[in-house]
Structure formats: structure tokens, C-alpha cells
Amino acid sequence: MAITRIAPGVVKVERTPLSLSDRLYLPQVIKGMLITLRHLLKNLFNIKGLPIISYPEVKRVYSERFRGRHILTTREDGTTRCVACFMCSTACPAECITIEAGEDERTREKFPARYDIDLLRCIFCGYCVDACPEDAIYMTRDYEMAIDTRARAVVGLRDLVVPPNFPVGPMGWRPYYGEMKKQGWAGGTGLGQPIRTAPFEDDSKPNPDVYRGDQ
């Protein structure tokens, strides 16, 4: 590949005529095989340095921005942070989120009575995370979502909601990085507000409709 400049900003890649050894075919083929042999020997004595991941024994580590399966975060009392505002389902280009809103009879708070994500429709663009005003939906680094029936691809609250002490480690795409910052209670726009220890005066009779994780 000889390169000549023919105009400012334009170079021409010339076709180099073949030399005698090139036309003889064998010398160049042997040269090419030597390159292959060099790599073979190099790799043979450096098996650990091979650019190979032996999945599933070894799993690839993705960055903390990875857009994998979703989770719904919870407040300290175990209720979902989601207030069923439908922002994520509006922002979703694939229309894969179905929400039905319920109302907590004591606090008059909206909460999701049903929250389904069809993972077969989902295109993992992260728009739901960007759209959430309540810090409620995150994505994890979990990319192993193989299923055997279509019905199982629809995940609901039972699969999505994680406990309040869910570690930051496996989390992927989220509005900010580091420890979870959003605290406070339902409806509160209270970044940095003091955390209440008891959510309601009467906590003995929790609303049966509010999903509180598998307790």
C-alpha cells in the first residue's frame, strides 16, 4: 500500500505491483503462515493472556452503567418507592411497562398495584430510569435473562422489587453513582431530609395491597 498525496486533504492509495516473490505465491504464503505461527506460539505459552472469557465459568464484568434487568427500589419501610406516576411507561419507546395505580388508604399515597415489564419487548434503552422522578427504577448488571416461555418474560412486582438494603454493587444504569442518595418518605422531595424511624403511627396493620417484598 503506497500512499501519495494528490490534493490537500486527499491521499491516493496506490496499487502496488506484485514483485517476483509475490507472484511465485509460495514465499508470501509462507510469510503469512509465519505470522500465524508467531501468534500460535505466543498464545500457547501465554494461555492466561488470551482475550477469551470462558463463559459461563467466568463471567464478564460490565461497567456500573450497564443497562441490564430492572429493579424497583424501596424505602426503608419496605414499600416501593414507585408512586405510579406513569412517567416511565410514557417515556418507554417500546411500550413494555404496564402500571396499575392503587391508593394507600391511610396515607392517601399512590402506589403501583401492578407493575409489569415485558422483557421481550424491552429494548434496554434506559429511558425509564431517566424519566423516573422518584428514584424508583434502576437497572442492574444482570444480563442473564433466559426464559423458557413467553409468559415468564413478563416480570411483575414480585420479581422487580428489591429490599431497602439492596447493595449498590450489582446496580447498573442509574441517575447517579455511588451510594443511594434519595431518602425520606412517600411524596417527599426530600434529598437529605432526616429519615424517620417509624413510618406510620400504627404500623401493626399495614395495607395488604402494598407490596413489601417477600417478608
Added chain:
Amino acid sequence: MSTLTKFSAIPYTGPAPTNREPYVPANVAQTDARGEEIAAKISNNALQQERGQDMPSFSVDRNAIVDVLTSLRNSGFTIPLDLFGVDYPRRSGGRFDVVYQLYSPQANERVRLKVRVAEDESIPSSVGVFKGYDWYERETFDMFGVKFEGHPNLRRILCHEMFQGHALRKDYDPAQRWLLTEQGVAKLLPKIDPKFENVDTDFERVTLNLGPSHPATHGTLRIVVTLDGETIIGADTEIGYLHRCFEKMAETHTYQQVIPFTDRLNYCSAIINNVGYCMTIEKMLGIEAPARAQHIRLMLSEFMRISDHIICIGTNLVDMGALTNFWYLFQPREEILGLVESCCGARLLPTYTRVGGMAVDAPADFLANSQRLVNMLPKFIDDVEKLIMKNRIFLDRVIGVCPISQEDALSYGFTGPCLRATGVPYDVRKASPYLGYETYDWDVPIADGGDTYARFLVRLEEMRQSLRILQQAIDRGLPPGPVIVDNPYVALPPKERVYNEMESLIYHFKLIMHGIQPPVGEAYFQVEGGNGELGFYVVSDGTKNPYRVRVRPPCFPIFEAYPQMITGQTIPDAIAGLGSLNIIAGELDH
């Protein structure tokens, strides 16, 4: 964080969007003056200038379109960039606008022609002027039902032949489903090239299907060839296997929601598509992404271009039996995709840009990782060059195989490496620089011959030129500042503000629910994709959904020329040529 009070007003003091006002492009007076000059040169009564557009624009009477196109071609507008329809069902005096866009490589300017046509009227076909308009006219017929008189083969191209109605018409329900079967579909039989028609050989003529399940066609292209012995004497192609109605889907989604769909056009270089689409909307809104965002866009675009060429060269060599290069080159590709993943969380379909900037800032080790990649890549390119460029087996299979002349390439509307391999130094990054490409020191590589070998040479050199750009970009470093514009009508406010302030929360809700609303008008913007000029033409009616999004896929005219390129060649040559064209079906079938 501590400086925020709970009810502080957001500091945005710029204008609110004036989405009901018409769109006014930049330096419109200059464009209009240039339009007058072109109109005077053409001097056709059927030509009427349209002012206030982003390029010299004319409306043409439908009966005069062939004359106008001929005289434009003779005055230098030799590349037919695009032909498509726009539907205005409630407009009187012709429902459809058929838009022609041409480019002049000598004068480096574009021109747009619009023909109004009613539902029962037809337009004279311009296939005789530009060969490339054959498929574009078929597509317009398929999508809008506009008839082109004198077209040699006016049938559907992207939709199935049994499809009912015309999908991009505004009164076509996007939820309409059809059960499509093979019953009643005419068999595809290639027309035999006149050169071979009366040649008497001892062989029986055989018609053969190459694809869609042939390994070299990747399940998405169908080529029917008629063979005389080993020589292909006639070929025809069928596309549309990956048609996903990108343009119709864009009409039913908001401007932001289209960004993930653009990933799926050329999925080998998805960030370039993101950049092209977002810059089109930014052009309509009259905003510019911050310098830091532009720098990240440029660097990732160049990495994506390298990755695109790696796939093209790698898979092409696999099709020819050289498996080593494919595995070997996929290591740098993995590293490039890893870099993209560290920026935006996905490898293949990044959705990294937003209108007005980027979704998030690049990670802290972005420049260090880029430098590592830039240091590592030349060795791979050199090794692959050493492996193949002196290998007689390879050379015998590529030199003079599937050639296309410069004249034909222009007439078909080639852009990108395939056009540069015929000796035309047209590159959007040089011709109409964006993202600051004009400030970098790099060259456009060209080659002679237009054959598979020339395309190899151009792609290899282009990867090295991209590395040159990248090294300069790394040396300059990322400019400080935000990565997205501070305009709550375009970009979502920062999350801390949304959690804390009423104002920002309202802006956040408004932007998700009501979307970005660009001013009424139309704009075209082009970037250099992996395969050539990738253009987006967007019509806005002031609402949150685009009225029309047209993508100009660079593969489309390139694959259109393929039957002509393989006629007279043998089947193995056709496979070698197909790989070197880098046909990406996601883009070809939009």
C-alpha cells in the same frame, strides 16, 4: 448540592420554545441567493424557487421533472442523494410531495426539488437520468402509492408483495396487520443481460437463489442469479427482510423516543446514527451541543467507524475463506464496544446521545482507555495487511472483481468508501464539516478501479486516518463543562434538581409528557456514516411527534448497483464483492 434551596427557581433564562413559529435555518439569505443563481442557470419555467429552506429548494411541475433533473445533472449535480415522499392528506392541490435531493461534488452543494402530485396523478420516471432512482421510485410507490410513468419495474420493494395499502400514508393505521403468504407472489426471475443473450455456450442455463439463508447474505438479502456455466448472466435482488417501518414508527413516537430506533439502522456503527439524528433535531431547534459533548461524539464516531470497517473487512475475508482475520480483528472490536459500554451501558445499541448533548458524561478513564485502544489498533491493522495484501490467493480473488466505474457509481448515488474506491474524494466530514472535523489534520483516502481490492485499500487506509483523528482528539483532551445544553425545553433537568425543586420537576414532567417541540418546518442534515452519507430529513408540524422522518441509508443505492456489478462474474466473485460493499440490512431495509 448544599447551594440548592427547596423552592429555588431554575436558572434558565433563555426563550421558551416557539414551536408554532416557522423554522428559520442559519444563513438563509445566502442559500436563497444561491438558489436564484441555480434557477437562472437552469431557466426552466416549471421551476419555482422556495425560499427560507436549509438548502436551495425548488418546486417543480411534475411533467417537467425529467428535464429539470437532466439539466441539473449536466450542470454538476451528479449524485442523486435521495428521493422520497411526504404526505399532506388535507392539503388542496396535490396530496403528496415527492422530494428529490441532489449533490454536486464539484461545487460542494445540495439542491432539493419538490413535486406536488395528487393521488390519481403520476410522475414521469427519472430512471433514465439517474440509475439510482430506480429503487427510490419503487420505495416511494411502495410507501405512498405514487405512480412513476415509464418505470421499468414498478413493484413493491420493502413491503411484501401481498401487503395491502401504502404504509407511510398518514391515513394508514400503524396498528394494521396483514397475514402475508407466498400465494400469488410472482416468481423472481432475473432479466438476462443483453451482452449474454445470444451467446451460445454448451451449458444449460440455471437460475439459482443466493440467500436469504446463504451464509454470505446473513439471512437478510436475496439474490437470484441466472448462470450460464459458471458465469452470472443475469441477476436480481430482493430486499425488505429486515424492514421494521423505522419511518412509520418515528411518526408515532416523540423525538427523544426515536433515538433508540436509530441505533438499529446501521448496528455496526450505531453511535454515528445517534449523532446524525440528534444533530438534525438540534439544527431545527437552533441549538448546539456543548463542546464536551461534541468532543465525545467525535471520538466515539471515529471508534465506531473503525469498528464498522473491522466488521466489513473481517466478514468479507471470512466469506472468502480467511477465517483468521475475522477472529483476530474481533479483539479490537470487542475492546471498542467495551469502551462504548463503559460510556453508556450497552455495547451494540448504545442510545448514548440525546437531543442537545449526551445522556451522561464520559467516565473518568475515558481518555486513558481511548489512548490504550489507539496504541493497540495499528498493530492489528498492520498484521491484517501483512496477512492478506501480498497473498496471491487473496489478490486473485479481489483484483478486478465486481468493479463499478466512477460514472456508474455517481449515477447510482454511491457515497462513502465505495465511492472513494472509484476515485471521487467525497467525504461529508471534509465537504461539510460537523463536530469540528475541519480542525483536525487528516486525509480522505481514494483509490482507482472501483473493484473489491480498491474498496479494501480505502477501508484499511480510512481506519488509519480515523486513528490520526483520534490521537489528535486525545491530545486535545476533553473540554470542561456540561455534556448537555442547559435548556429544560430540550434536555431533562439534573436529577438532584428534579428531586428537590418544584420548577425542575414540572420541566421534567413537561418534557417527558409533551416532548421536544421543534418549530414548524423541515431540515436535512448529513453525517459520514460507516458506509457513506447518512442523512436525516425531518418535517416538524410543531407537535411532540415528528411529522415525517426520512433516513437516507447509504447502503440502499450501493446494493441497488449490485446486480450490475456481478453480471459477467462468477459466484465466488459475487460473494467476495458482496462482502466488500458492507451491506448492513438494518440500514438497507430501514
